[in-house]
Amino acid sequence: MSFGSFQPKNRFIKWFDGQLPILSLMHGTVVSYPTPRNLNYWWNFGSLAGIFLTVQIITGVILAMHYTPESTMAFDSVEHIMRDVNYGWLLRYMHANGASMFFLVVYIHIFRGLYFGSYKAPREVLWWLGLVILLLMMASGFMGYVLPWGQMSFWAAKVITNLFSAIPIVGESVVRWLWGDFSVGNATLNRFFSLHYLLPFLIVGVVILHIWALHIPGSNNPLGIDAKGPQDKIPFHPYYTAKDLFGLSVISVVFAFFIFYAPNSLGHPDNYIPANPLATPPHIVPEWYYLPFYAILRAIPDKLFGVIAMFSSILLLFALPWLDTSKVRSARFRPIYKQFFWLLVIDAVVLGYVGANPPEGAFILIGRLATTYYFLHFLVIVPIVGWLEKPKPLPESIASAVLGDKAEG
Amino acid sequence: MQAEKRELLMATDHDTNSGEGGKTRRDFLYVATGAFGAVGAAAFAWPLIDQMNPSADVLALSSIKVDLSAIEVGRTIKVVWRKQPVFIRHRTAADIRDARADDSAEMPDPEPDAERVERPEWLIMVGVCTHLGCIPLGDRGDYGGWFCPCHGSHYDKSGRIRKGPAPKNLVVPKYVFVDDNTVRIG
Numbered sequence: 001m002s003f004g005s006f007q008p009k010n011r012f013i014k015w016f017d018g019q020l021p022i023l024s025l026m027h028g029t030v031v032s033y034p035t036p037r038n039l040n041y042w043w044n045f046g047s048l049a050g051i052f053l054t055v056q057i058i059t060g061v062i063l064a065m066h067y068t069p070e071s072t073m074a075f076d077s078v079e080h081i082m083r084d085v086n087y088g089w090l091l092r093y094m095h096a097n098g099a100s101m102f103f104l105v106v107y108i109h110i111f112r113g114l115y116f117g118s119y120k121a122p123r124e125v126l127w128w129l130g131l132v133i134l135l136l137m138m139a140s141g142f143m144g145y146v147l148p149w150g151q152m153s154f155w156a157a158k159v160i161t162n163l164f165s166a167i168p169i170v171g172e173s174v175v176r177w178l179w180g181d182f183s184v185g186n187a188t189l190n191r192f193f194s195l196h197y198l199l200p201f202l203i204v205g206v207v208i209l210h211i212w213a214l215h216i217p218g219s220n221n222p223l224g225i226d227a228k229g230p231q232d233k234i235p236f237h238p239y240y241t242a243k244d245l246f247g248l249s250v251i252s253v254v255f256a257f258f259i260f261y262a263p264n265s266l267g268h269p270d271n272y273i274p275a276n277p278l279a280t281p282p283h284i285v286p287e288w289y290y291l292p293f294y295a296i297l298r299a300i301p302d303k304l305f306g307v308i309a310m311f312s313s314i315l316l317l318f319a320l321p322w323l324d325t326s327k328v329r330s331a332r333f334r335p336i337y338k339q340f341f342w343l344l345v346i347d348a349v350v351l352g353y354v355g356a357n358p359p360e361g362a363f364i365l366i367g368r369l370a371t372t373y374y375f376l377h378f379l380v381i382v383p384i385v386g387w388l389e390k391p392k393p394l395p396e397s398i399a400s401a402v403l404g405d406k407a408e409g
Numbered sequence: 410m411q412a413e414k415r416e417l418l419m420a421t422d423h424d425t426n427s428g429e430g431g432k433t434r435r436d437f438l439y440v441a442t443g444a445f446g447a448v449g450a451a452a453f454a455w456p457l458i459d460q461m462n463p464s465a466d467v468l469a470l471s472s473i474k475v476d477l478s479a480i481e482v483g484r485t486i487k488v489v490w491r492k493q494p495v496f497i498r499h500r501t502a503a504d505i506r507d508a509r510a511d512d513s514a515e516m517p518d519p520e521p522d523a524e525r526v527e528r529p530e531w532l533i534m535v536g537v538c539t540h541l542g543c544i545p546l547g548d549r550g551d552y553g554g555w556f557c558p559c560h561g562s563h564y565d566k567s568g569r570i571r572k573g574p575a576p577k578n579l580v581v582p583k584y585v586f587v588d589d590n591t592v593r594i595g
Contacts, residue, residue, distance in 0.1 A: 155543065159559060162542035177458075181467050182491035191461065278487055278494045280543040282558045298560055303540055303576045359561040 005032065029211065033236040036221035038402045042116075043219070043240075044247030045109035050207060051248060052102035057200050059095040060144075067147065069193035071186035074149035075274045093263040099141050100266045101255050103289035106134065115341055117329030118220040124321040126213040131317055133206050138290070140199035143192040145287060150271030155284050157184045157192070163297075166307040183277060223401055224330030225394055232398040283358060291355030292348050298359050299371035309371065316378050323378055325386030333392040337385050340377065347373050472595030474587065477531070485547050487536060490594050494536035494544055495582060496555075497592075500566070505529045507553065508567035518578045522567040525581050533592065534568045535582055540575035555579070 006024035008014050017023045066085050068077040081088035110130070113119055119127035146157045161178045165171040180187030218227065227233050258266065266288060270281045286294050296313050300306040331338040347370050354367040395401035473490050475497060480486055485498040498504075508522040526532055536555075538545050543559035550556030551572060552565035562573030569578040584594045 155559075159541040159543065162540075165542075177462050179463075180461050181463050182471075183493045185467075185492055187464070187467070277492060278489065278544065280546075280558060282546075284543070284559055298574070301574050303574055306574060358558075 029215065029236075030241070031235065031237040033215065034227075034230075034233040035219055035236050035240055036227055036232060036398055037234045037239075038221050038223060038398050039219065039240065039243070040222050041243070041247060042108070042112040042222075044244055045105045045112060047244045048105040048247060048251055049102065049109055052098055052105060053200065053203060053207065055098045056095060056102060057204075059091045059098060060197070060200065062091050063095055064193075064197060067193075069147065069190050071149060071189050071275070074147065074189060078148045090259070093259045095144075096267065097255065097258040097263060099144065100258070100287070100289065101251065102137065103141070105251070106137065107289070110134070111345060113220075114344070115331045115338075116220055116222055117224050117324070117326075117331070119321050120324065120329050121321065122217045123213075123220065126210065126217075127321060128318055129206055129210040129213055131314065133203055133210060135314065136199055136203045136206065140196060140203065141287065141289065143196040143199070146189065146192050147196060148271060149189060149275045151273045151275060151279075151281050152268045152271040152284065154184060154275035154277065155280055156286060157188060159284070161188070163307050163310075166304045168304070185277075220329060221398060222330060222332065223395060223398060224328065224333070225398065228397045229399075285356055288352065288356070291353075292351035293355075295351040295355035295367050296371045296374065298355070299364075299367040309375075313374060316375070320378065320382070324382050326389065326391070328391040328394065333394055334385075334389055335392065336389045337382075340381050340385060344374075344377050347377065472593060474591055474593050476591055478590040482530075488594075490535075490582065495594060496532070496534055496536040496547070496568075496579075498532040498547075500530050500532050504532075504566045508565065511552075511565055511567070511569075514571075516565075517570050517576065520567075520569060520578055525567050525569075525578070527584070527586060531592070532566075532568065533581065533584055533594070534579040536579070538562055538575055539570065539577040539579065540573070545579070 006017070006027035008017065008023070013023060063081065066077065066081045066088060068074055078092070081092050083089075085091075113127065113130070142156065142160055146153045161175055161184065164178065165175045167174060176182065178188070179185065180191065218233075221227075268285065270284075273281075285291070293310050293313060297306045297310040300309050326334060326337065328334055331341055350366065350370045351374065354363050354370060357363045359367070471491055473488065475488050477497070477499075480497065480499045482499050483501045483504075485496055487494045487496060489495070500508075505522070512521045523529070525534070536544050538557040538559065540557065540560055540562050543557050545555035545557040545562070545564060547555055550563035552563050554566045554568060554571075555564040556562070557564075557573070557575065560574050562575035563571050564575075564579055565571050567578075568581075570576070582594050584592050587593050
């Protein structure tokens with residue numbers, strides 16, 4: 001099924017596309033791509049993620065023109081960007097807050113997938129590729145946070161690289177290898193800069209695979225049922241290009257609010273203190289988008305198992321398509337799963353809140369309970385609910401659900 | 410036409426050379442070539458990996474001398490060794506007594522205080538938390554020693570881990586007393 005193939009009138013374009021069919025490929029991807037007619041606004045977040053990736057790459061390449069990846073000059077070069085470079089403040093604030101926006105839309109995109117069962121057959125590989133993108137984003141975001149070489153940068157680098165020291169026997173050597181020194185230092189900063197520049201382009205590569213894998217089965221939809229015929233689909237352009245642009249306008253307001261009115265609200269003031277390898281700030285926390293994972297790390301009072309739990313909390317998601325035993329995709333027709341889905345959302349927020357607070361008093365207990373629940377959700381609740389739950393009846397087709405009786409005519 | 414001819418040739422080749430269990434000389438060549446290539450690739454990968462290890466100039470800076478004469482009893486100083494802080498504490502008699510009294514207490518990484526010091530009044534150790542590498546704060550925590558603010562590890566007056574996620578005691582580096590007032594670390 002397609003909505004008209006690429007048929008250019010211009011002879012030059014025709015000739016070019018005959019030799020390199022990239023234009024017809026683009027046309028098939030963002031113009032004629034047959035899309036379920038019932039996508040709601042939760043489906044905006046995929047293209048928004050792509051847009052924020054682009055924002056990060058453009059602002060990042062420009063920042064790299066003014067930044068110096070050397071431990072005695074890095075902090076000052078960031079201040080130089082903020083004070084001296086024309087519009088440097090704008091580009092840096094866009095990049096720093098753009099990272100937060102990127103994670104925000106990606107997390108919503110992931111929870112969208114969890115709610116509407118987008119990870120289930122035939123989209124498991126698509127789901128995997130998305131998780132690979134998430135892991136690359138986390139690595140990239142972490143290394144980017146190190147570059148300003150403030151106190152938080154330095155200690156984030158120290159703590160995160162030290163996670164690998166939990167590996168039995170070779171851990172210490174691995175960490176020294178990552179540092180290129182006996183501690184985090186210039187060698188570390190230099191390689192992080194190199195990799196921080198590389199990773200976004202790897203993300204672009206995986207995004208292309210992600211879109212490719214999306215276009216084989218086609219998009220899932222809020223009903224979670226397969227499209228049966230042309231009456232269930234509409235071309236991507238102009239319907240979803242328009243819808244995505246509307247979503248972009250809304251999120252741009254949020255983005256602009258942070259850039260212009262609260263540019264440092266998501267950061268930490270300690271990062272405006274130059275890195276000091278001899279003093280750890282009294283309260284170190286990662287950026288907000290890592291907080292739930294940080295809480296899981298701290299919930300377990302054993303170093304190795306804490307690190308294992310933190311990594312498994314994401315790696316576990318690779319197995320989700322098989323842990324979920326229900327054949328019904330959309331939570332709209334899964335009354336019990338739907339409630340557990342929202343509990344998981346609450347659990348993730350609680351973990352984030354615990355991660356932002358010092359590991360003392362009640363936070364220790366809450367962190368442990370929330371961590372336990374996180375794993376319980378995926379390993380026990382999801383498989384069992386799939387077996388026990390009686391799903392509501394599914395509609396005949398997308399068209400009949402959306403249009404009612406009119407679908408026949 | 411060409412393709413057919415090639416297929417025919419390959420078939421003949423296969424038939425005439427097949428040894429026991431259907432193995433051919435060609436299979437052997439594939440395995441030998443593959444193995445040779447894999448060893449070559451591994452040998453070439455090593456420089457790409459090893460370049461990330463500490464470089465020669467970093468390794469060259471691995472011992473320091475510290476003058477102890479200015480450190481009063483009950484004070485701790487921080488010196489930098491291999492870019493990491495080293496705590497040098499001039500312990501009081503009470504510190505030593507408390508540390509030794511706890512020798513038999515239950516702890517994750519049991520080690521008597523006497524084995525952690527050359528001279529009981531000088532406690533010298535790398536000031537890096539064995540959990541995830543933060544620098545513990547002095548005179549804090551439940552055991553009157555050090556407390557790591559990052560993830561809540563408590564160390565006692567001998568730098569031994571007593572409570573929290575850290576698995577090991579604060580590391581005692583190699584050091585020798587050059588004379589009564591000078592120590593060489595590393």
